[in-house]
Amino acid sequence: MSRIRRLNEIPRKELFTSGHSLCAGCGIPPMVKMALKAIEGDKVVVNATCCLEVATTLYPHTSWLVPWVHNAFENAAATASGIESAMKVLLRKRDGKKYKIIVFGGDGGTFDIGLQSLSGALERGHNFLYVCYDNEAYMNTGIQRSGGTPLGAATTTSPAGRVIPGKPENKKNLMDIVIAHRVSYAATINPAYPTDMWNKFAKASDLLDKNEGPIFFHYYSPCPVGWRMDTALSIEAARLAVQTRLWPVYEVDHGKIIINIKVNKPKPIEEYLKIQGRFRHLLKPENRGVVERLKKYIDNNWNRLLKLAELDSIY
Amino acid sequence: MSSWPNKWEELPIGGVVDKPGNSLEVKTGSWRALKPVIDLDKCIKCLLCWVYCPDNAIIRRDDDYVEVDYEYCKGCGICAHECPTKAIDMVEEGGE
Ligand SMILES: Cc1ncc(C[n+]2csc(CCOP(=O)(O)OP(=O)(O)O)c2C)c(N)n1
Ligand code: SF4
Ligand code: SF4
Numbered sequence: 232m233s234r235i236r237r238l239n240e241i242p243r244k245e246l247f248t249s250g251h252s253l254c255a256g257c258g259i260p261p262m263v264k265m266a267l268k269a270i271e272g273d274k275v276v277v278n279a280t281c282c283l284e285v286a287t288t289l290y291p292h293t294s295w296l297v298p299w300v301h302n303a304f305e306n307a308a309a310t311a312s313g314i315e316s317a318m319k320v321l322l323r324k325r326d327g328k329k330y331k332i333i334v335f336g337g338d339g340g341t342f343d344i345g346l347q348s349l350s351g352a353l354e355r356g357h358n359f360l361y362v363c364y365d366n367e368a369y370m371n372t373g374i375q376r377s378g379g380t381p382l383g384a385a386t387t388t389s390p391a392g393r394v395i396p397g398k399p400e401n402k403k404n405l406m407d408i409v410i411a412h413r414v415s416y417a418a419t420i421n422p423a424y425p426t427d428m429w430n431k432f433a434k435a436s437d438l439l440d441k442n443e444g445p446i447f448f449h450y451y452s453p454c455p456v457g458w459r460m461d462t463a464l465s466i467e468a469a470r471l472a473v474q475t476r477l478w479p480v481y482e483v484d485h486g487k488i489i490i491n492i493k494v495n496k497p498k499p500i501e502e503y504l505k506i507q508g509r510f511r512h513l514l515k516p517e518n519r520g521v522v523e524r525l526k527k528y529i530d531n532n533w534n535r536l537l538k539l540a541e542l543d544s545i546y
Numbered sequence: 547m548s549s550w551p552n553k554w555e556e557l558p559i560g561g562v563v564d565k566p567g568n569s570l571e572v573k574t575g576s577w578r579a580l581k582p583v584i585d586l587d588k589c590i591k592c593l594l595c596w597v598y599c600p601d602n603a604i605i606r607r608d609d610d611y612v613e614v615d616y617e618y619c620k621g622c623g624i625c626a627h628e629c630p631t632k633a634i635d636m637v638e639e640g641g642e
Contacts, residue, residue, distance in 0.1 A: 238593040239610055249602045249618035250569030255577060256622035260600035290561070291549045292569040425597050455622075463623030463636075466598055 232271045232433035235426055242268055251294040252286040256462025258453030258469065259283050259364050261422045266333060266362060267297060269432030270439070273330035275300065275314060279307035279345055281337035282371040282454075283364065305344040307336045308352035308361060315357040331439045332359035338379030339369040342403050353412035358444035360435050363405065366454035374457045378403040381477075382528065383521045384509045386457075391512040396521050401528055409447045410483055413546050417447040418482035418491075423470035427480060427491050451478050459508025471503040476533045477525075486546030488539045497533075500526060574601060578621030580636040582614050588633035595625035595634065 235241065246267035253259055259282065267274070276299045278284040284301065287294040302310050311334045321327030336345055341363035349361065368386045369375040376386040381402045385391040389398040409417050416438055420428040435446045451472055453465035460468060472478035473492055477500060480492040500522065504510035513522050539545055549568045551557050558564050591610040603619035604612050626634040 238597050239591070241593075241597065243606055245602050247602075248567040248570050249615070250572035250574060251601075252572075252574070253600060255600075255620035256624055257600050260602075261598050264602070265597070287569070288563070289569075289572075291551070291557075291563055292572060293563045293566065294569040296567040422598065425594075461623075462621075463627040465622070465624055466628050 232269055232436040234430045234433055238425060241265070241429065244268070246296040247287075248294045248296060250292065252289055253282060254454075254456050254462070256453075256455040256465045257282070258366070258422055258451075258465045261425070262362070262364060262420065262428065262450050262452065263335065265425070265429055266335075266360075266432050269429050270331055270333055270360065270436045272436075272440075273328060274298075275330055275332050277307050277311045277314065277332060277334040277359075278302060279334070279336035279340035280304040281335075281340050281364075282366070283335055283337070285371050304340050306348045307334050307340060307345055309348040310334075311359045311361070312352045312355060312357045315359055331436070332357075332444075334359060334361040336361070336363055337370070338363060338365040338367060338405075339375075339377045341365075342378035342405050346408070350408075350412065353409065353414055353445050353447070356445060358439060358442045360439060360444060360446045360448065362448045362450055364450045364452040365405075366452040366457060367402075368454075368457050370454055370457045379405065382525050383513050383518070385512065386509070396512060396518045397509070401524075404532075406447075406449055406483070409449075410545070412445075413486070414445050414447055414483075415443045415485055416482070417449075419449045419451070419478070419480050421451040421469050421473055421478065421480050421492075422453070423466050423473060424480055424492055431482065457509070459511075460506055464506055468503065468506060471498065471506070474498045475500045475503045476529050477503060479533060479536055481536060481540075483545070486544030488536065488542070488545060490536060490540055494533075497529075500529065573617050574620050575603075575615075575617045578616075578619055578639055580621045580623060581616065581639050582619065582621070582623070582625050582634045583637055584612060584614060585633050585635070586611055588631045590631055590633075592630060594628050594630065598624050598628055600624070 376389040383397040385397040391397040455462040476497045596604045603615045
């Protein structure tokens, strides 16, 4: 698929339709729309149970114009493995058709309950693209904390109050876990940088053509409802996440780390925290320690990435 | 034709949904409290609003100018917030 420099190079035809029940301002659709366009040719979508699944397939309706498979919460990568294996057999035994497999799973379904099926699939080396859209909690069941929830975020199972200041633990580094499997290509994608996102999907499409999967993308997925944020600010939050260095946009191409969006003058993290209700308590003086911990996490993570990016390959 | 069956006997066997993309029957524009109004004199055809709209409610015309599809727009306001030339205003539904 060709790379783009301007958004008018993106084809018009949508394969994901209106009329779904994702909340107003939800950050999931901009990514899904783009993935379906940039991944060229015939494709199958494998969806873990999550907001994306339940809100786009309310019986008797569907928002998908491509073949789409329902999964349990924990096994999307296993289903994708099975589909890929079946496709290979059909291609060998009779005139099968080659198609691309795209998995969408939430952070709960990827960081937590689906992690072992994902790890197995990455290790076996099936040719598919897995996209974890990370809205940083189990949203469709009522905003429970996940391994993807950041330090200090209030959720219904990590409420901010006298006992804890939001989630006491740091976010799990999912990209590190994926990279440990030595996948050919892994990247973080963010809606505030749409051409970068398109070009990564286009590259994934080419790699899938060459049977170089599995490929893994980690998408920053703004969630106005779960983050208690104005619906208009979804993309603003995504941009601030990058500009504060909280959420680096980078890729790992056959072991070579490239930071795609350079952030030379980071904005103060408070600018990111203050637009989201889930973090509001962190701006109180008694929670300054949590913000300091968060800053340290950001600095360590960024500096580590810079160091790794100097290497020819981390594999 | 609506995908809702009149009787359960009309359901496809196995409960499969045999009309791809039929959520177009669900007009989510009724969710909206604020509506975007675009001033095309200010539009520079950057298409950010079109890329970001979660509901495909920004129509990209042949000339790359944009229009709002009020049948589906949920009124989130992302388009207005992201527009680099402030060509989009959010106005109260039923107001004016
Ligand atoms: C084994 C199992 N446990 C619990 C559930 C209920 N459940 C469905 S989706 C979901 C949360 C999904 O969270 P996430 O993957 O983060 O996606 P999001 O809802 O945030 O889009 C839960 C708990 C389930 N379907 N299966
Ligand atoms: S809860 Fe969040 S992620 Fe789920 S549909 Fe609503 S805005 Fe999107
Ligand atoms: S974001 Fe603004 S300038 Fe860009 S296409 Fe939309 S209305 Fe036009």
